Amino acid sequence: MSVSSAPLRVAVGGFGAIGFALAKALDDGIDGLALAAVSARDKKKAADKMEGFRAPVPVVDLEALAELADIVVECAPSTVFRSIGEPALKAGRIFVPLSVGQLLVHDDLKDIAIAHGGRIVVPTGALIGLDAVRAAAEGNIESVTMVTRKPPRGLMGAPYLEQNNISLEGLNEAKLIFDGSARDGAKGFPANVNVAAALSLAGIGPDRTRLQIWADPAVTRNTHRIEVEADSARFAMSIENVPSEENPKTGKITALSAIACLRGLVAPMRVGT
Ligand SMILES: NC(=O)C1=CN([C@@H]2O[C@H](COP(=O)(O)OP(=O)(O)OC[C@H]3O[C@@H](n4cnc5c(N)ncnc54)[C@H](O)[C@@H]3O)[C@@H](O)[C@H]2O)C=CC1
Ligand SMILES: O=C([O-])CC(=O)C(=O)O
Numbered sequence: 584m585s586v587s588s589a590p591l592r593v594a595v596g597g598f599g600a601i602g603f604a605l606a607k608a609l610d611d612g613i614d615g616l617a618l619a620a621v622s623a624r625d626k627k628k629a630a631d632k633m634e635g636f637r638a639p640v641p642v643v644d645l646e647a648l649a650e651l652a653d654i655v656v657e658c659a660p661s662t663v664f665r666s667i668g669e670p671a672l673k674a675g676r677i678f679v680p681l682s683v684g685q686l687l688v689h690d691d692l693k694d695i696a697i698a699h700g701g702r703i704v705v706p707t708g709a710l711i712g713l714d715a716v717r718a719a720a721e722g723n724i725e726s727v728t729m730v731t732r733k734p735p736r737g738l739m740g741a742p743y744l745e746q747n748n749i750s751l752e753g754l755n756e757a758k759l760i761f762d763g764s765a766r767d768g769a770k771g772f773p774a775n776v777n778v779a780a781a782l783s784l785a786g787i788g789p790d791r792t793r794l795q796i797w798a799d800p801a802v803t804r805n806t807h808r809i810e811v812e813a814d815s816a817r818f819a820m821s822i823e824n825v826p827s828e829e830n831p832k833t834g835k836i837t838a839l840s841a842i843a844c845l846r847g848l849v850a851p852m853r854v855g856t
Pocket of ligand 1: 596597598599600601602622623624625645657658659660661663680681682683707708709710773774775777778781829830832833834837
């Protein structure tokens with residue numbers, strides 16, 4: 584869009600740790616973007632949370648977001664992912680998912696985007712280095728490995744732990760709880776390793792991207808380290824995320840990444856791959 588055209592309208596599906604921070608930033612003002620609507624499980628609570636906003640917006644059902652916006656951001660529990668993404672793409676919108684692991688489950692959404700002129704734009708989220716991974720993927724990548732370490736309380740409730748009878752109660756040393764593909768990791772830990780799904784989509788896919796998850800009582804931050812071996816470069820990067828106050832499973836940087844991603848959709852200059 585040109586700098587002088589009307590701002591793109593943004594709808595935010597989910598009004599928790601990520602959604603509220605994103606909506607607040609939009610309400611505070613980002614050139615070229617305007618908050619248009621939000622969605623939350625509890626509409627009254629969401630309306631109350633918007634009391635300090637300069638311009639509160641309607642709180643609507645998930646399915647209605649697409650009618651009200653050019654860009655629909657998904658930052659809700661993974662269970663309602665499709666209710667946000669499918670209408671958005673069928674309406675030809677830009678769909679920005681944060682529950683990225685669900686893209687591996689609902690892999691037909693890409694075809695829906697193609698059929699209706701929509702786009703799926705995945706923010707880097709709580710990770711680092713997807714610019715380099717995408718660049719390397721234009722050549723040949725031999726291997727991508729990610730190692731995640733989280734405080735045990737940030738992993739509790741994950742379906743994989745329940746299915747495999749793994750208890751994290753009273754853990755006093757680091758425990759390897761998952762070692763496998765990004766695809767299986769994203770399925771088993773839908774609220775924990777969306778970053779692994781994003782990494783796999785940027786690089787060599789969910790079956791070849793290797794993931795280890797450690798429950799580590801010694802860490803206070805959600806830590807992700809990635810290692811890439813490619814014919815263009817070898818690189819390793821790590822990030823230590825401060826958990827957000829509202830949802831300790833979610834690193835604070837995630838909402839900021841979504842804000843930077845949206846800014847990149849409209850800014851006259853964009854830096855990075
Ligand atoms: N891509 C990435 O790097 C990261 C992704 N995530 C993922 O992003 C998603 C959002 O994370 P958070 O903001 O921390 O979650 P949160 O739990 O803080 O917020 C979720 C929001 O969704 C709302 N919600 C629940 N059911 C709803 C429904 N039926 N209709 C409308 N709204 C509904 C809740 O009211 C809540 O406001 C999660 O799936 C999380 O796993 C989290 C961290 C990093
Ligand atoms: O915030 C983080 O460190 C990563 C996370 O929860 C996710 O990828 O779902």
